[in-house]
Amino acid sequence: MDNLATTIAIQLFNGLVVGMLYALIGIGLTLILGLLDIPNFAHGALYALGAYLLLQLVGLTGSFWPGLLLAPVVVFIVSSMLERFMIRPLYPVGSNYVLLFTFAVSVIVQELIIILWGPVGFSILPPQLLAGSVDLGFFSYPRYHLFVMIVSLAVVLGLWLMLERTRYGAIMRAGIENKTMVSALGIDIYRLFTVGFGLGAGLAALAGVLIAPIRGLTPYMGADILPFAFVVVALGGLGNIVGAIAAGLIIGVTQSLTTQFWPQGSTITIFGVMAIILLTRPQGLFGAR
Amino acid sequence: MLGIWPFTGAFADVGPVLDRGMSLALEEWGYKVIGRPIKYVKRDSETKADTATRRVEEAIETEGVKYVIGPWSSGVALAVSEVAKRRKVLHFFSGGTEDISGKRCHRYSFQWAAHAYTAADTVIKTFLRENPGAKRWYLLIADYAFGWSLEKYLKLVGEKYGVTVLGADRHPLGEREFSGYVSKAVSARPDVVAMVNFGQDAIQAVRTFYNFGWQPKQPLLMTWSAGVEELIQLEPEMRENVWVGTNFYYTLDTPVAKEFVRRYREKYGEPPGYALAAAYGMTRLVLRGIEKAKSAEVADVIQALEGWEGEDLLGKMRIDPKTHQTLRPYFFLRCKKKSDMKDQWDFADIIGTGDTPQPAELNECADIGSL
Amino acid sequence: MAKLRQRVAAFIPWAVLVILILVLPDLTRPTVATEVWVFAILALAFNLLLGYTGLLSFGQATFFGTGAYTAGLLLIHQRVHPLVALAAAALAGGLVAAVIGYLCIRRIGLYFIMLTFAFNLMAYFVVYQASSITGGVDGLPGVSRPPVDLYVFSWDIRSGIAYYLFVSLIFLISALTLKKVVDSPFGLVLQAIRENEARAVALGYNTAAFKRVVFIISGAFSGLAGALYGMLFGIVPIDTIYWVTSGNIVFMTLIGGTSSFFGPVAGTIFFIWLAETVSVRWERWPLIVGLVFVFVIFFFRGGFVEVWRRAYGLLVRLSQRGQPQYGHSKD
Secondary structure, eight states, rough: HHHHHHHHHHHHHHHHHHHHHHHHHHHHHHHHHHHSSSSOHHHHHHHHHHHHHHHHHHHHHHHHHHHHHHHHHHHHHHOOOOOOOOGGGGGGGGGHHHHHHHHHHHHHHHHHHHHOOOOOOOOOOOOOGSSSSSEEESSSSEEEHHHHHHOOOOOOOHHHHHHHHHHHHHHHHHHHHHHHHHHTTTTOOOHHHHHHHHHHHHHHHHHHHHHHHHHHHHHHHHHHHHHHHHHHHHHHTTTHHHHHHHHHHHHHHHHHHHHHHHHGHHHHHHHHHHHHHHOTTTTTOOOOO | OOOOOSSSSSTTTHHHHHHHHHHHHHHHHTTOOOOOOOOOOOEEEOOOHHHHHHHHHHHHHHHHHOOOEOOSHHHHHHHHHHHHHTTTEEEEEEESSSGGTTOOTTEEEEEEEEEHHHHHHHHHHHHHSTTTTEEEEEEEEEHHHHHHHHHHHHHHHHHHHHHHHEEEEOOOOOOOOHHHHHHHHHHOOOSEEEEEHHHHHHHHHHHHHHHTTTTTTTTTEEEEEETTHHHHSOOOHHTEEEEEEEETTTTOOOOOHHHHHHHHHHHSOOOHHHHHHHHHHHHHHHHHHHHHHHOOOHHHHHHHHTHHHTTTTTTTEOTTTOOEEOOOOOOEEOOOOGGGGGTHHHHHEEEEOOOOOOOOGGOOOOOOOOO | OOHHHHHHHHHHHHHHHHHHHHHHHSSSSSSHHHHHHHHHHHHHHHHIIIIOOOOSSOOHHHHHHHHHHHHHHHHHHHHHHHHHHHHHHHHHHHHHHHHHHHHTTTTTHHHHHHHHHHHHHHHHHHHHOHHHHGGGOOOOOOOOOOOOETTEEEEEEOSSSHHHHHHHHHHHHHHHHHHHHSHHHHHHHHHHHOOOOHHHHTTTTOHHHHHHHHHHHHHHHHHHHHHHHHHHHHHOOOOOOHHHHHHHHHHHHHHHOTSSSHHHHHHHHHHHHIIIIIIIHHOOOHHHHHHHHHHHHHHHHHHHHHHHHHHHHHHHHHHHHOOOOOOOOOO
């Protein structure tokens, strides 16, 4: 196979890996945005928290797998509690305050991470099982990257199924569409918010866990990823889950390919796209409003 | 005396190390010089230009600091250098940017590290000596002052030795996601990939190259490395066929170095790397300067340091009065295979040194100015 | 009698400000004190949007940074007169605000916030990439402070105290100007928009136009502050345009209190004091800011101003003298 084609194929794969992670984070953020009507500025911090919890569990157990399973769950629980006890009281005051609260949380969590784990970044190695690369015929590709792709895909599919096929999922989708109606139907909308927030946070944490062996951890990883999360959400449409998935992949692949041909331009392109979308088509590429 | 070190930010891991280095030197002098006590003030630069500027100003204003050693990041250093000029305090820095002894030179700032030209020359010359056919190079550069200087000279000096640079990509400081860059470099099929980055960036990059199968089949060059401090964070498998250019390596055979390495190992159990040596070395030079001047006035010490020549940590060293660049050797190492390592610290051997100074016509320091 | 009282009451905050200006350099270092007034201008400019018009712009750093880089480049390459640099910075800030404002004002609420945020991100990355002009992540060092030539005399502002006086003067002028703006009919319309935009529209006001204009004013003063900041440290760091700085501006303003004209100044003093003094002892000072902010959100939504008002009201009640003044007037 020709060299350029191989390179592009590799970059495509890279793009898909990053894209799936963006999708995971994006789904979480757009879910929270759709349900609670607030941009969750703490989303990056929760993603970082997931990664750091993984670090802690790896340190305690010597293995990657407990972290993979537990970290997102812990973040889910903690975030749900946060929503229930600290965000919920703020709803009557105004969404601006909720927004600002999440921003404060992002700062607090980042500082706590530095206090608990130090300012120096960490590296985590992929688990033994997934180390090294796989020969895909035309090129070698790191095994762990493939693992991430598959797991993210599985989670996203699982989520989609939950939303489309289960009753609870339907309620959630309804909650995004029309809160008053859902409330009128007698469903506890506030509990929905709590679960939704927790779920969104858990997804972010999962993304953090998955990406940790690839990118390493730093206390600033949350602040670093937040802009990209917002781009995904804007592109996909605020509150649009499927949109977030597609947008995540598009952004990931775009970023990868521009790194190949125009490295300096990759981030600008992405934010330029975001601004254009927000201005011309606020429902995103996939929304219908 | 102020040590402005990064304790947070992209170079957070280097801060404590630099702190130790400076403390060690001060300890050796008994925290006294020419009969006067030395107060060691530490501040966190956060690897940010504005924070460092603020902290240095604050230290000068509240603690009466007259000598500033650090920071670590080249970009931050340029900002600190401005403060030094404005506040007329002595500033000693070790880093890859050529501007401190070049475009932005002034009477108050000194450069300890080898000039980027010297580094590039040593690296390319020695590597080609060991790998004569490896003429097609690909570069991966950290996108800030330090990276730019070295990139420029790698290309310039490379031309002299017949090296073709197939491509040079820049990545942001603090980048974590190297998959894209690695894929791109690998696919250009160079004979060797040379990186100009540091600390966590370098480690992450080396790791990604390994994950994509580059080394040990193909050589990877870390042109400006911390040596021990970085190598220790990599697995032996990842270090195979990695070549390292550095300002200091602990197997260096000079009396001062040997003593320094011995004392450090006794105290901390591990050998020192470039960052430690730099902090230690710079502090030593400042102290020796004060001694030579027999005065603690900044102006006198500066004049004592200009044209200073002597044997110190790195062997023969000299400070060029026109540019305030320290002329000293640069070292090139080859990392060992796991099976060749005698102990866990035996990462590499020094296989070459070079001390070709930057040719005068290339230097951009037009006028070092007055005091 | 009441009118005299009102006049005195209106004069008091200004007197307090002047006193603060005079004592601050003694309480803390001149550099820190200068920084306080620089950010005070920024906070007042921002509060024009948030407190008076009800616009939560999450991208104030865009204008701050634009002004800083504009002035910085002029001062490094051309060594222009400082007032020229300030004017250029204000112009640049205002221009950028005009463009961004025009684009963002079309949307409201959530979309507006996200748009301002998006533009801030874009501005940051543009500055980051254009490193040959802006110095990229390392910022622009070498910003000079040429003397202020005013025909009759030349004021050398290189010393810490001299520059402090210069900045405080600019602050007072800015504050007076902004106060005039909010007290004018224009300002009243802004407040009407904040209270109930639909109603303002129904009354025949072109609210979009008003919002665009206040955006420009806010942007211009933010740019001005940016220039002053660059000259303070002799460097324009990339942080001036970073979105976290926008967040800090929001923190400062809200902690101080958005319902009062002078509230943001209190928040600024608190924030800068933390940033400069506590930071040396404990690097994790942002944690304190975050916690205080949360506290403010939950208990003292009006910020320090509310704390002050409540305390004052309490004192009055305790002393049981005269009538409690729970005024709704703006200070």
